[in-house]
Amino acid sequence: MTDKNQLFLKLLKQVGFSAGGADEAVLQAGEIKNVDVYRKERRWDIHVFFTTPLRFESYNALNQAIKHEFNDFVDTRLIVETADGQQQYLPDYWQYAVENSEVLSANPAAQNFLVGQAPHEDSGRWVIPINGQLFDKMLEQRLLDSFSLELRDYGFFNVKLLTEVTDQGGQSDFESLAQLVEAHEKNMQEAFQQAPVKPKPAPRPSYQGRRGKKTSFGPGAISDKAEITQLKDLSEDQRSAVVEGHVFKAEMQELRSGSLFLRGND
Known part of the structure; x- marks a missing residue:
C-alpha cells in the first residue's frame, strides 16, 4: 500500500463512500496523485488515479460525495486518470460530459445538439449520428477533437470522435433545427425559473432612542410615511x-x- 493509496482510502472514509461490485476493487487500489488549490476561486482540483474508468454511476456518486463533504469550504472537481483508458462506459458518461464541457459551452447550439446524440463504437472510433448536412457542418472536427481531450478527465484517452450523416434530406435539417431551438428555449426558461428571486432591499433602519422609540426634533410629530432626505x-x-x-x-x-x-x- 503506497502513501498515495492510503490518502485516497482516507478520502473515501471521510466522505463515507463505497461503490460495491466490480468498482469497489478499482476504488480500493485508487490513488490521489495531487490536489491543485485555487485560493481565489476557492476550488480544489482533486486528481485521482485508477487502473480503469469507473462505471458512471460510481463516478457520479463519488464526485457528489466529495462535493457534499467540502461544500462549506471550497468547490471541488474530480479529475480521473487511468492506466488503460478503457472506453466501454463512454456512452454512459456522454450526456454528463457534454453538459459540463467547457469547450462546448462556447457553442451552445452544438452542445444542445450533442446532448441527445450518444455515439456508438465502430472499429475503435466513436461515431456520432447526424441527421442532415446542416448539423454535420456545424460540428467542426476540431471542436470534437477538443472535446475528446476533455474526456481524459473521466479516465478515457485516445478517444476518436467522428460524425456520420444518416439522412441527406434537407427537410429533416429544418425539423431538427426547430427542435434544437425549442430545446434551447426550454432550457433557458427552466434556468430563469430556477434562478433565486432577488430579495427586496431591507427598509432603512431608523434611529432608535434609548427607550426603543424614535427621537425627533421639531414641532409636531413626523409621519412614518414622510420621505427621508439625505x-x-x-x-x-x-x-x-x-x-x-x-x-x-x-x-x-x-x-x-x-x-x-x-x-x-x-
Missing part, C-alpha cells in the same frame, strides 16, 4: 425636510419667524 441632498431653497441619523449633540433655537434652527453633530 444630508448631502439638502439645498438652501428647501423650506422643510425630514432627515434621519444618529445625533450625538444637538442645539435647537427658535427664530423670530417661529421656525426652529437646529445645529447638531451626527
Whole structure:
C-alpha cells in the first residue's frame, strides 16, 4: 500500500463512500496523485488515479460525495486518470460530459445538439449520428477533437470522435433545427425559473432612542410615511425636510419667524 493509496482510502472514509461490485476493487487500489488549490476561486482540483474508468454511476456518486463533504469550504472537481483508458462506459458518461464541457459551452447550439446524440463504437472510433448536412457542418472536427481531450478527465484517452450523416434530406435539417431551438428555449426558461428571486432591499433602519422609540426634533410629530432626505441632498431653497441619523449633540433655537434652527453633530 503506497502513501498515495492510503490518502485516497482516507478520502473515501471521510466522505463515507463505497461503490460495491466490480468498482469497489478499482476504488480500493485508487490513488490521489495531487490536489491543485485555487485560493481565489476557492476550488480544489482533486486528481485521482485508477487502473480503469469507473462505471458512471460510481463516478457520479463519488464526485457528489466529495462535493457534499467540502461544500462549506471550497468547490471541488474530480479529475480521473487511468492506466488503460478503457472506453466501454463512454456512452454512459456522454450526456454528463457534454453538459459540463467547457469547450462546448462556447457553442451552445452544438452542445444542445450533442446532448441527445450518444455515439456508438465502430472499429475503435466513436461515431456520432447526424441527421442532415446542416448539423454535420456545424460540428467542426476540431471542436470534437477538443472535446475528446476533455474526456481524459473521466479516465478515457485516445478517444476518436467522428460524425456520420444518416439522412441527406434537407427537410429533416429544418425539423431538427426547430427542435434544437425549442430545446434551447426550454432550457433557458427552466434556468430563469430556477434562478433565486432577488430579495427586496431591507427598509432603512431608523434611529432608535434609548427607550426603543424614535427621537425627533421639531414641532409636531413626523409621519412614518414622510420621505427621508439625505444630508448631502439638502439645498438652501428647501423650506422643510425630514432627515434621519444618529445625533450625538444637538442645539435647537427658535427664530423670530417661529421656525426652529437646529445645529447638531451626527
